[in-house]
Amino acid sequence: MSGMQPLLHDLAIALRAPTVVLSGRDGQLRPAGTQGVLHGDLRVLGEAVVTVNGREAEPIGFAEPGADRGEFTGLLRGIGDPGPDPTVWLRRHRTAGPRGMYEELELASSASAPVRCAVELTLSADFAPIEEIKGGDSREALPPVLDGSGVLWESGGLTSRVVAEGAEFSLQDGKVVARWTVDAPTRLHWSVSVTDEAPLFVPGAPVLATPEVRADDRRFAGFLNRSLADLTGLLLAEREHPDDVFAGAGAPWYLTLFGRDSLWAARLLLPVSVDLAAGTLRTLARSQGRKHDPATGEAPGKILHERRRADFKLRGMSLPAWYYGTVDATALWVCLLHDAWRWGLAEERVRELLPNLRAALTWITELADTDGDGFAEYLDETGRGLANQGWKDSRDAVRFADGRRAEPPVALSEVQGYQHEAVVRAADLLTALGEPADGLTDWAADLRTRFREKFWVNGFPALALDGAKTPVDALTSNIGHLLGTGLVDEAESATIAGHLLGPDLAAGYGLRTMSSTMDGYAPLSYHCGSVWPHDTAIVVNALSRAGHGPAAARLGAQLLTAAEAFGYRMPELYAGFSADDSPIPLPYGASCRPQAWSAASAVVLLQTFLGLQVDVPAGTITLSPPPSPIGAFEVRDLPVGNGTLSLALAADGSIRDLVLPQGFRQVP
Template sequence: MPKTEELNGTGFPSRQPLLHRLTAAVAAPYQLWLGDDGQLRQLGAQGAYLGDTRILSCAVLTVDGAEPEAVSVRVRPAADGQLIEARFIFRGTGSTVLSPPCQLTRSVLVSREGIGETISIESALPTELTVDLGLELAADLAGMDAVRGGAVTAPLRPGSTAGTYRWSTSDGVESTLALSSPAADSSATSSTATDKATAAVVHSVTLQPHGTAEFRWHLTGMDPLSPVSAAPTWQAPKLTAGTEPRLVALAAQSSSDLAGLRLALRASTGKRHLEAAGPRAAFLAAGAPWYFTLFGRDSLWAARLLLSRDLSLASGTLRTLAAFQGSASDPATAEQPGKIPHELRRGSFSIPSENQGKGLHLPPLYYGTVDATPLWVCLLHDAWRAGLPHEEVESLLDSCEAALEWMVEYGDSDGDGFLEYMDPTGTGLANQGWKDSADAVRWPDGTLAAGPIALCEVQAYAYEAAMGGSALLTAFGRSASRWRAWGTDLQRRFREKFWCADAAGRFPAIALDADKRPVSSAASNMGHLLGTGLLNAAESRAVAERLTAPDLFTGFGIRTLSQTNAGYWPLSYHCGSVWSHDTAIIVAGLRKDGHASTAHRIASGLLDAAEAFHYRLPELFGGYSRRQAPAPVPYPMSCFPQAWAAAAAAPLLDALA
């Protein structure tokens, strides 16, 4: 990969780029991030990406040497991908009125075949108009970790032949952009100049009176080390919404985003993994831009939320993750026998620390997750109940037994009957539940809990996996009494250890710390216990009431951490923000446990938030109440589209239909 340059003299790269004002379109394995004016500049996270590599870092349009003025930018679904349409006005030299000599439209289609743009110019004049349409192009082929870390990566010098530009790296990554000449009612001449690493393309176009012209480019990439590619089928999970306009809009946007996130394994992952997963096994990338690959927890939750709409997605996700199920113990990768992986990438993923720590350094196949393994068993059980073919279920039973064995033998590292985690390397994820930032587990006074950490929701997943796995194995004539007994004992132990109270009522603590003390902070984690069977009716009711107290429920969704916690901040990643999928999982659990009216109330709030985000539910947003902010406040680094955020539409539609 190309060399990165520091932004300052501190020895560390800049901060993670902000995303909230960018415009994104996705069609796996490609994604495109433009500025809010429709231009692609060498700035922050802007760029065209193939998997984990930025294959175009600049595509700036000019007219007579100046940038046109943006009028509108919108994203909409297309037949085979997503389309960004940006409209511009060019007023011309000396023109001060709004009525323009010409209008430009940039229509950029992101599809699984690549990224193509059509640039159209239309004259409003009764006389001829000659303009120079310019396009500045550059590519840095930067890795996703460099972009996310805020590093500045120098553009590479392109090779150029007959209107085609190529950039490449020593490890086989290639980016190819092919230009087409202007066409339609115009005469044109073209010139191309390459100044260092930036290509400048100029088309001199003469438009006839009221004439039009257009030219095109198409971008493709190749990465022999990428483990993922476009799924072999393009069909999106089906989301239907009746006739209520807001639900229809949410269903349409979510369906489009889910279609754009569908992936499958590539041959570079190895014959054994491909054969184990199957040639047509599709799964969802966790999200854009940083997580455009297979993630155990994220892909599982997305498939589970969509199970009633798409059984094939559950099948592909289960088989793909089972193909990478751990078979040995390796502290460097966190692999253990029976464990389901956390993430799969083309290479190591590293982000330096801005303090004296070691920073984050994850191997290409990383297993640092405590919840993906029980969630895999839960999805298999749910898919079996939903009608997954007998032979498919049977082919995964050995993996099911290995996953259950992992929970008891490895997930419970100290033998206390609870699943806990601890990163021994100092370079992996410090927290390994879904709230995986280093500061996610706090005491009420805001101090961090010491690990190993046993999260409350992980115990619920483990209980559900033990009981569901037992039912599944019994139905197929396999021994299951051990898992049933273990789950029953876990339920008893949980009731004894986790429950605590504050001024707003009783609730399960977010976790147990290294000394097995309940970390008595009220957090959204407790909502994941609903619908798992771990709670009795009275306990479920207590959780439902606690979640809807004003310190947790904003009116738009459930805060990740109570306002009463000293570590709370509305724009903290995991300590006060609202996550779309988190709230949707709570809605689904409430409905399953019989709290339909509470589910409807929370779902209505999240639908209001979706409307404010043009029905593309973000990864997360600010934890401000409706009193503090009448509209939801964006989290500036929130990813979108995100698989489990888009999949959150399904439980919302169920609750609000």
Template sequence: MTRQPRLDDLLITVAGTSVLITTADRRVGGGATGVLHGDRRVLSRIDVECPGQVETRRSLTPTSLVEDITVTGGAGSRLRVVLASDLAGVEDIKSGAEPVSVDPSPPLQWAAGGIGCVVTAPGARVEGSSLVWDIGEQHFTARWSATFHDASGLHHSAGKVVHSPTTSHPRLSTVVTRGVDDLNALALSDGENAFAAAGAPWYLTLFGRDSIWAARLALPVSLDLAAGTLRALARLQGREHDPATAEEPGKIPHELRRGPFELDGMRLPALYYGTVDATPLWACLLHDAWRAGLPDDQVRELLPALKAALAWTAGHDTFLRYVDRTGTGLANQGWKDSPDAVRFPDGTRAAAPIALCEVQSYAHEALTRGADLLDAFGEPDPSLRERAARLRADFRAAFWVDGFPALAVDGTGRPVGQVTSNAGHLVGTGLLTREEEALVVARLRRPDLLGPFGLRTLSTGSAVHDPLSYHCGSTWPHDTAITARALAADFPEEAADIALRLLAAADRDGELPELLGGQVTRTPYPSSCHPQAWSAAAGVSVLWRLLGLEVDVPARVLRVRPPRPLPLGPFEAAGIRLAGGELSVRVGDSVEVDAPAGFEVRT
């Protein structure tokens, strides 16, 4: 395994497919720092050299980086900006490889694989890969810019697609606003449809599971993002069987890149379908988006894709399982996709084909909610609920170990009896009885799983627990938010208690990273991406848990049932976009709601 460069102490700015990564003092050079565009580092070094007092200001857009430089007291000297580019691909940067500079083409530009940048600087001369100005006055200003190009045109900035609600609680406001800002920064488009790229800097592209959960957690304010995500993924939905890419008819892809991705012996094709959960999750998102107000004509256009996704989901014998048949793909194909994520208590890795517990709950929800959706549009399919009922019975027989759902069942039918956060995803999907859900909720809230910053991925009581592992003891904000969302309907107080921990997990500026260490003190995970789309959406979702908000636009019903007692005390929320209008809520001893016309409000 390669040693990935640290990201937790770096400043990362995203604009479309462009990323600026600097040290805390805004230096560029070494490690993962640099300017990336389209998954390629177009500048690996930026040094400003001048004997005077220097102030710099950089601005990043989807197509350029501009740096303004002010020099005081440098008359008679020279200002030099030293640039370099290694044109490294994102997988090379992630591997920790040191930059090896590439000579520029004249006058000053770099390009490889159709991606590159052109540097211009009025009044400067080019010396090698440096820009040089002669300073003739005590107060001197200069500007240089790097303009990016990407011949593939694969993705473009989508601009602002999520509108931020406001809230009167300062910390909640900081986290929600930052979550919306990060979602908008990560919003890309395939030319027609907006979606959230998974995260920066490694995953700045369409990822089935990640993009779906980002849109789903932020609903209803992410409705445009949900619609774009659904359409973008439907355009890539599998049509044939191809073992090399894991494509299958009806299957939703895992990720889309400009070319093959190679790291640690893994080689993923540009369009890769190695995910077991994106397909049922796509169906769940379509149902949720419809309930949040996606117009009927847009839903109807997606019904063929829904039927194909449900056919894929229902077509598995017993459980939804995965296996990498190439030997160079992902060995694990759920959200915990690191090689050691699915292990027995003695540390032995589970053998494929593997059935994950949460994936069965996604399948059950997809089948039942998909059936509801088809009923509503006059195209009923009774077989979907029948298949869901069989899955429910089979799950009960195969997964329960000592009063808790196993993490997975391996290829021999043996349950992987680890106590993990995955079980939280099962609640509210219909896979469990209410009594079983209560058992799961009680177990999740014990301190070996529930820490001060959210749910640990694996119980501290496990022999293989490691708080700084990727998936075996760390804490992921999106995972915590999914469980809080799952508990909201029937366990609102518990849901709010879990969601509130995300306010502590966020940094002082409100940003939630990809993951944190699972310790009892806030411990950054060294190579954690930020911003990360589903983490950003997790921050937004805290507001929904504290409001107890549930919307059903087709039925024109709005429920606002905050947990009692109020965890943060009385507060107000406004500017929540809903059904072409805006929703405002004041929560205190009573609940006051100002909703768009025509809604029945239930409190």
């Protein structure tokens, strides 16, 4: 439907960043919705429809055996031997690559004699940018150019070329048709390749470890393995810095650098990759703000929100290609630097980033509070940017308990937690490196006092303060992000944990973004009632860090239940219906899949079920596993420092076997 964001929950997706292929589950790429081959925020092929003897195959099954692969099978009834049993069928074997897509068409046959078939592949391309696709708009196909070896389309310095081995190409009604006349059984091959004169990003080298995991609950290994494969498919790097790998946020809407998303993904994935953290930190450090610019949201020391190949314009919103409209990425960058150091980022690498750390701390302690009330807040000065600039960034995301929207400037509760943790962790890091950390602990102490005085309402922290400094009193998942940041004390943490585990928030498939008791709650709202796996994973990790391991494990088990329903390819978000409302979690139809920080939730579950914390500089490993929701399990070759950790756990959480990396000791 024109003007509405197209749904994609039921599409088949093959991905190897910066390319993503979206088709129907029959394998066809039709000129509608989100379908097509997308590369670097442009749809470089919008149609690839196969027919045999003038008819489409009747689909009977599809699979996504890997992040970059799709397998489709359809029947060709009426071709081959007479009788009720099909004797000819079509299989499409698809592989996405960083510069396009390759596909094999397998005409399979059990017929008694060779079957003559006319196979046609109809093609078109429109080079629509991602924001037009997301907005539900359509545009006319570009004129194709037949050049003897295939067909190509060109626009804006980018070329898309289709080659089909042995096919004859022709133009029909403005589209291209590649035609083979063959006898089944046979195999045919075609591909689309992209040449981009100035790509922002190139494929990232694999940097994620793949520890061996076995558990009584076999779902867990399936979830972890699929997530790591999807994450590898999302890896990107700047062309000028190919070794600095980061995770693109998600396919198809956000397959690019996003400060908050890429930082959280790297942080949640530290148990399987310090290199990803290092690449993410360095990439974002190179674009760290240097000046005040209301048009882009840039400020000295501020970390970038997103970077695209061109300006992003959608429904009255106009974001520049380099956009800094985020209130939390700067603190998250600091937290990642500290945590990466704890997990083994080499000291010389950390020291290289100290100027960026100092600049980020200046923004946090001096510039983030724009109105002098002692809290970090945001306000879109242009009227064309993001109205909300925390992770819940939709226009209606910040609501009071009665459903009213908060007026800006808005100070989010979790952002105060991130800021507090960033400053405290930075002080620890600087002190350990023999660098001055004057005033940081005092600043954090003052923030704790102010927060306790202004944010607590009705027995829990408010979602935010609005422009009038009124507490936005809705009960939301945001409060879970405060755990482990040091901003709340032990008793307050216990109170927050009690709210989080209630059935109004933790309803069976993860943590709702808003309590079902609030007037603004809706299970299909983007940020006011849906479930975001990364949000649940952050809270699971925070509960564990705050000493609530059993509660963390119980909440994490809800994510595993949801992951199974989505074939272990965890989407960006899904509907907030409870397990009593629906026997399976229901999709949010326009959700990205895969999404980096959602996939990273599998690693969070691994860390939580192990009760694992690592301090490489101190040479210590902490293991405090809770009773296991996945039964007995074992982990082999989990990277720690220059070695690996292996262990086996009983279902009650007791350690049955433990092999520490050389030079490390276990601490309580």
